Amino acid sequence: MTDILVLGAGYTGIAAAIRAAVRTRRHGGRVTLVNASPRFTERLRLHQTAAGERLADHSIDEVIAGTGIECVLGLVTRLDPVRREVTVGERVLGYDKLIYALGSVTDMSVPGVAEHAYDYDDHDQAVRLASRLRGLDKGLDEGPDKARDKGTVVVAGGGLTGVESAAELAEAHPGLRVVLLTRGRPGAMMGAKARAHLDRALRRLGVEVRDGAVVTKVLPDAVELAGGERIPSDATLWTAGTRGLPLPEQAGLTVDSRGRVVVDSALRSVSHPDVYAVGDAAAVSQPFGVMHGTCQGGVPTGLHAADALAAELRGRTPRAFRFGYVHQPVSLGRRDAVIQFTHPDDTPRRWYLAGRWAVRYKETVSSSPMPSYRLLKRGLVPVALFRLSAAFK
Structure with missing residues (x-):
């Protein structure tokens, strides 16, 4: 054996x-x-x-x-x-x-991330963040001062995970303020038209994008940027690397x-x-x-x-x-998405999808892998399991 x-x-x-x-x-x-x-x-x-x-x-x-x-x-x-x-x-x-x-x-090399930020290293972290956001929503509903500031969620990291998270949280919790902190421009790896659609979707959802932001410390109730500025945060999600x-x-x-x-x-x-x-x-x-x-x-x-x-x-x-890469699929909440098709080196092609057709595409390529695993057990290698990824042998 x-x-x-x-x-x-x-x-x-x-x-x-x-x-x-x-x-x-x-x-x-x-x-x-x-x-x-x-x-x-x-x-x-x-x-x-x-x-x-x-x-x-x-x-x-x-x-x-x-x-x-x-x-x-x-x-x-x-x-x-x-x-x-x-x-x-x-x-x-x-x-x-x-x-x-x-x-x-x-990557928790930035001070305070391990102690004060949520991450996606395991399922329980995502569940705890969901519970925290429900609590913030409830506090807004029950708060006696309707004019007070909204609860704030900070998403640190402007890669695809950060963009998807900011859009998803803003759509699910419209009463909360969602701030996306990124060193570069969100969707920077995409072509101009796909990136423009992404920008419009974030604006429509009310996501505040702060590009050029370098986080130096995460505090229990704030995020500190290079230069000393502090952004108040009731919940910080770390997706920056x-x-x-x-x-x-x-x-x-x-x-x-x-x-x-x-x-x-x-x-x-x-x-x-x-x-x-x-x-x-x-x-x-x-x-x-x-x-x-x-x-x-x-x-x-x-x-x-x-x-x-x-x-x-x-x-x-x-x-x-x-x-070789084929695409960069990004969900923008449950009703919008953008798909940038790419060259094998992941640089953008001219083609992209946006809106409801992109939602269908994204749901197909990121659907549950269970049917594909069942085929794999039978000795088959379904295309879906490759996530349409153009793997060459």
Whole structure:
């Protein structure tokens, strides 16, 4: 038997685990999936959870049922690539091959973020933010002074996650003031027409955009900017950057400046080839540069790593991973969206979608992956699981 250990049960980790179980079953593969929580979290939709929407709840056992994969619940505290061991709680798990899919976490290098800001590192954080916003709404309804200031929500970070969150929260809580802080212009990676639609949507929803804003400190009731200005905040959501967990670097794996595992063309660690790294946890080089973390690129890396591992077990040379981006889909509340189509290097093409057709497109590409996982269990690789991502092999 070949013991294959998959760390992390997000979109990428589950896709890798199911694919590895299917592809290695006849060659002695035995797959174990490790995750801290029994719940499968749809991170693409955490901004909806934060806005108070109730989404379908899926357990990991439900997702992997029928695959033969063993699920071990617990926090990974140590990785030893020399002994080929992983410590999970009080258990020590050995492996022959490992797929590292623990993703990334919020970059909390700015003072006060860890103590005073909400983030999307797990589902519970989004639920707590939703509860806080409901409390602010209730306070507005019951407040004796109707002329008093609105409650303020600050979203720090003008990337796609920050834009989606600001729009979603503003639409769901029209009585609250929503401020989006960003160093550059929101949607800066888009073409001019798509960016103009995004700007109009944020204005329509009442989102106050502060570009050129550099946050230096998060306080319990405010956000401090470079220059000393303070913006009062009843709830601060931090979406300004991510980095890899410290686990790989502590284990001696080669990582980049953001803590991501540096991999070769087959997605194996350049320092420890028995370890594959995928998704946000990996620094994957392509002709256009290092990929940035998205589900669009993450799931294909998970599928490719499983295929490469299966090829190794059969004594074959794994193929090089090839990938190109196709789109930048952004929801702007539940009734609006904009889709910027891109070249493989993620630079914008002329084409874009906006409005109701963009909403339909966005809901299709970010819909629940459960139907796709069911097909994957049967040995199929549905296009939907690639998120229309133009992964090339």
